[in-house]
Amino acid sequence: MQYDFDIVVIGGGHAGVEAARASAVLGAKTALVTLSADTIAQMSCNPAIGGVGKGQIVREIDALGGLMGLAADATGMQFRMLNRSKGPAVWGPRCQSDRHAYAAWVQRELSRTENLSIVQGEAMEILVANGRVAGVGVDGGDISCRAVIVTAGTFLNALMHLGEEIFPGGRYDEPASVALGDSLRKCGLRIERLKTGTPPRLAAGSINYDRCRRQDGDEVPTPFSFLNDSLDVEQVPCWLTETTPQVHEAIRANFHRAPLYTGQISASGPRYCPSIETKLEKFPDKTSHQVFLEPEGRDTDWVYCNGISTSLPPDVQEFMVRHIPGLEDAKIIRFGYAIEYDYAPPTQLDATLETKCLAGLYLAGQVNGTTGYEEAAGQGLLAGANAALSLAGREPLVLRRDQAYIGVMIDDLVTRGVTEPYRMFTSRAEYRLSLRADNADRRLTQIGRATGLAGEGRWKRFRGNVEAIERARKIFMETRLDGKTLWEYLRRPGARPGKLIRQMPTEVGGELAELLREHPSAVNGLAIDARYAGYIAKEQSALRQMQELDDKPIPPEIDYASLRYLRHEAREKLQAIRPRCLGQALRVSGITPADITVLQIHLATLGSGKKT
Ligand SMILES: Cc1cc2nc3c(=O)[nH]c(=O)nc-3n(C[C@H](O)[C@H](O)[C@H](O)COP(=O)(O)OP(=O)(O)OC[C@H]3O[C@@H](n4cnc5c(N)ncnc54)[C@H](O)[C@@H]3O)c2cc1C
Known part of the structure; x- marks a missing residue:
């Protein structure tokens, strides 16, 4: 067809x-x-x-x-x-x-x-x-x-x-x-x-920034993409203010009109991005909460009020905003709301x-x-x-x-x-x-x-970074300062390749400096590997144990209901999730290592034709 x-x-x-x-x-x-x-x-x-x-x-x-x-x-x-x-x-x-x-x-x-x-x-x-x-x-x-x-x-x-x-x-x-x-x-x-919910948006021109604290970006912006070494960007500031006891009083006085508390909304919301109503309920002793004023763009007047997501009625939102320092005369362009x-x-x-x-x-x-x-x-x-x-x-x-x-x-x-x-x-x-x-x-x-997702250009850059890492690793491992390798030095708190270069013999320092200049993120990343080497080794050992379970597949046709020795709860949960391997089965909530042992025995006997 x-x-x-x-x-x-x-x-x-x-x-x-x-x-x-x-x-x-x-x-x-x-x-x-x-x-x-x-x-x-x-x-x-x-x-x-x-x-x-x-x-x-x-x-x-x-x-x-x-x-x-x-x-x-x-x-x-x-x-x-x-x-x-x-x-x-x-x-x-x-x-x-x-x-x-x-x-x-x-x-x-x-x-x-x-x-x-x-x-x-x-x-x-x-x-x-x-x-x-x-x-x-x-x-x-x-x-x-x-x-x-x-x-x-x-x-x-x-x-x-x-x-x-x-x-x-x-x-x-x-x-x-x-x-x-x-x-x-x-x-x-x-x-x-x-x-979920969202806060009100304000008109930038109506905010008194003199009453807010300025928050600038990093002096040297770090790119997200591995295709970019640096960013040439004119950064804009954000501003910080906070809620006041008056704001909190008004919100509390209007809880009976808040959809989250009247039963109008019953679904769960994001715990870590709570509404201002939820923050007051959870932290009743706090007298203020931070509000970040974030511009929505270079060519727009809209400002996002990060920190006061709310679904309270418009008159309460107006009152809230008016009683936040710097926002006394602020014009609300769009009210906050919640969505189910x-x-x-x-x-x-x-x-x-x-x-x-x-x-x-x-x-x-x-x-x-x-x-x-x-x-x-x-x-x-x-x-x-x-x-x-x-x-x-x-x-x-x-x-x-x-x-x-x-x-x-x-x-x-x-x-x-x-x-x-x-x-x-x-x-x-x-x-x-x-x-x-x-x-x-x-x-x-x-x-x-x-x-097939990553293209040729990305692959070439990546290969360049990998080569730089290998050369830098060799230098870190083989160069000694006061009897210690640079790799060992990098484990010290605050140690950075850039700092070490100044203490090294010129020919080695020169090569490292060049690698750092041309592949900054790759070489600094390697230095982080050195710093965490001991902990990463422990992680790897835990990982190997887990991988043994991840490598044991569970046949998709398995009938959990027939596994008599498996607890009732485990049978139900595994039947619903149908994990693809023992590792995933262990991560199902409520599944215990003992359940995994039963499963392991069952899988081992499957081939022999015995019943568990
Ligand atoms: C009010 C609100 C508040 C939020 N607050 C937060 C927050 O505080 N923190 C946070 O991290 N995230 C928040 N989010 C969530 C964030 O916006 C989403 O997580 C993210 O946008 C999800 O991306 P998505 O691609 O799944 O869906 P969306 O970005 O929602 O995109 C859905 C797309 O589907 C299209 N569409 C829907 N139905 C159809 C259809 N039948 N036919 C054709 N097209 C259709 C829509 O037009 C839209 O393009 C909030 C979202 C909203 C709406």
Whole structure:
């Protein structure tokens, strides 16, 4: 049969963009169907990319050949490395973005991607034939295809809340997507509800910055993309102010009008990005909370009030804003609001992000219960790649927990599920000393290259960096100062290659200086390896033990109900998740090492034909 497309991606958010580009780059004829071509890559909430844990994901997307890092570098207005006071393993690159420029940059990039067509319209139905996906019903007509990736974000059956007012909508001024949510249910997916919220936006000209503290970017901005050595960018400041006791009093006095507390919203929201109402409830003794005033772009007057996400009624939001230092005369351009939406609990997916209930149907992004642009983009890239690889009859792209934060995230999602919007933290990664922002290329570019996602130019640069690392490693290992190798010196707190160069013999120092000048991020990354060498060795040993379990596959046809010696709870949970290996089984919440032993014995006896 002749199909219109190989793959249809529904949704042009951060997940959809990476999914569509990845599948097109891998040679699949791809259509990106989205409600409006103008809102492709729109930032629904804060105009920023990266952060702790999230910045690592952006570097990984870039190392694999994705778009987000390049778009952030091209359109960032202020760059900061977060967590600098802590060890480099948990440093998180972040930038304040020009949200219009960001979306425009991505839209331009997609328009020149081969194999990719943009279709403006509402996807309403997943079409099924012979037990697998056969197309998408769009308001303008049906599109036939062999695989569909749904990345509809916060739009499915979405309801917006502004005080007592409730109205359907997927994002401010945009319609909710009702038919598609219903169609996913018909495909056999279980659907639940989550919520998130956003703060008011202010007019920059109406803010009195003299009453706020200025926050500048790093003197030398660190790029996200491994394709950029440095960034030539005129950075803009952000500003810091805070809530006051008067603001808190007004919020408390209006709890009876707050949708979060009146029962109007019952779904869970992001614990680590709470509304100002939730902050007051959780920290009743605090008399102020920080408010970051972040410009939304170079050519716009809009300012994002990071820290006071709220769904309180407009009159309360007006009062709140007026009683924050610097905002006494501030004009609110758009009120904050909360949004409740459908998501599909991600334990219904396998590690390629394909649904277990319908072959050829993939889900990525906020529809899987995550929050954040970076989390969405990371899933999008993997879903797009996997859909294309599967159609080409190639091996899937599954990243392990020791290879990438993206691997940690997807394993967490499909193995443990979510009870609130999932966002990435460094604490979620057990191998975080190895999963650093600086070495994402060393972990992933080869994989990107083998898959076909990373292009020739990226591969050449990467090879150059690897050679520089090998030369620098030799110098570190073989050069001695006062009887100690430089490698040992680098373990000392505060030791840096740049500092050591000054103490070294000129000929060696000269070579190292050249390597550092030409491959700064690679050589500094190697120095971090030296600093953490002992701890990384311990991580590797724990990893080897875990890998033994990860290497033991569980046959997909296993009938857990028949395993008499397995606890009832374990049988139920394993039956629902159907882990692909013993390692994944151990990570299912509520599964104990004793359960794994029972499973191991069962697997060992399978061949012998005995029953357990
Ligand atoms: C009000 C609000 C507050 C938020 N607050 C935060 C926050 O504080 N912190 C944080 O990290 N993240 C926050 N987010 C989440 C962040 O915006 C998302 O995590 C991220 O954008 C998800 O990306 P996505 O690609 O999954 O979906 P989205 O960016 O939502 O994109 C979905 C896309 O799907 C399209 N679409 C939907 N239905 C259809 C259909 N039927 N047919 C065709 N196209 C369709 C839409 O047009 C859109 O292009 C917030 C989002 C909202 C809306």
